[in-house]
Amino acid sequence: MKLAVRLFAKAKELAGTELVHLDVPNCTNVGELRGVLSASYPALAAIAPNLLVAVGSQYADDTMVVDPSVEVACFPPVSGG
Amino acid sequence: MKLAVRLFAKAKELAGTELVHLDVPNCTNVGELRGVLSASYPALAAIAPNLLVAVGSQYADDTMVVDPSVEVACFPPVSGG
């Protein structure tokens, strides 16, 4: 399935884009998504293990299954305030 | 010696004045001053043990000796803020 993933901050900078389109198998979980992201965007490989993943604006652990109907975003640790 | 004592809040209200003039022996301390104040202003007798006494804008305990050259004030517990 096709999955769009939003990127922010250093992840966006390293990938050179704020939205990446990935081809992933059905029932891909967040952990597997990290692998696909690293393979498709080698510039992200170094930080991929530390990226936070949000599914539908909620933090998701590596076991959560992603779905194209719910927005997925990847970003490094936050630093607001 | 003559000693002027400033009063505030409920002490001022009970005494009916913001400045009382007392006759006290030389070397009177703060504890003795409470007694003179109660005797001269019976309306203050009930709260005299709980009055705070300031000598020269610093809190004074009952052993401190008062002196007409340094301002003396008596007032009930504070409630600012």
Added chain:
Amino acid sequence: MIQLTQDEIDYTRLTESVRSPSAGAVVLFLGTVREMTDGRETVALDYDAYHEMALAKLAEVEADASDKWPLVATAIVHRLGHLEVGEISVAVAVSSAHRNEAFEAGRHMIERLKQCVPIWKKENWGDGSTEWVHPGLDGNKIRT
């Protein structure tokens, strides 16, 4: 900055007075006249002070906080006179490089102010009666 005033407290001015390029954090505390206390309605409060000593003690409150924490700036203003419900009676502002110190110092300053600065409030209750607030004095409940 230390001030006693009969006028409305301009807490924006107070806050601006502690902002600084060397501060990453500012904490402002406002005490305001609350309508209900233990089920009784307050209509207004009258504040009185022993001015000279209150100013000296407020300066001590600031100095004490600056001794305990690495602060950039502090400011305290207390209003006196007649205050209606909702009005600001006291404002404490503090700035520091990091937020923990600003929170701790701000809290410490208002606690110390309430303990040791010779200022008194008189309640104007909804039933028309008035009552000086003197914590610990006979017939006076402690009001926090």
Added chain:
Amino acid sequence: MIQLTQDEIDYTRLTESVRSPSAGAVVLFLGTVREMTDGRETVALDYDAYHEMALAKLAEVEADASDKWPLVATAIVHRLGHLEVGEISVAVAVSSAHRNEAFEAGRHMIERLKQCVPIWKKENWGDGSTEWVHPGLDGNKIRT
């Protein structure tokens, strides 16, 4: 009240929004752009956010504080975009009947905001270089 804005933060308006006759205490926290960090000079910070999620998480921060303490009102605004040294990046305001809750909730809200709200800052150092701040990420020191 929750807001993300590109404009200067009007913290007076924010503070007014939490004042109430039922509150005796208001605490306002301001985060401001500090000039020096570990001996390095900051010229400016650029803030970016994942807007939709940041708004949702800020609402959670408010709800969490209101669950933990009896608060009257809360308000948070975070600025985004380019901020010079001294400018306000975030403002958190909270009111409650008594001061302890306002201090504790204010501190809790800014802590939670920094932990979980998807907003990021990029340093513009005095030497002309820039650097995203991502605590825990390789090559990034934790900045508090």
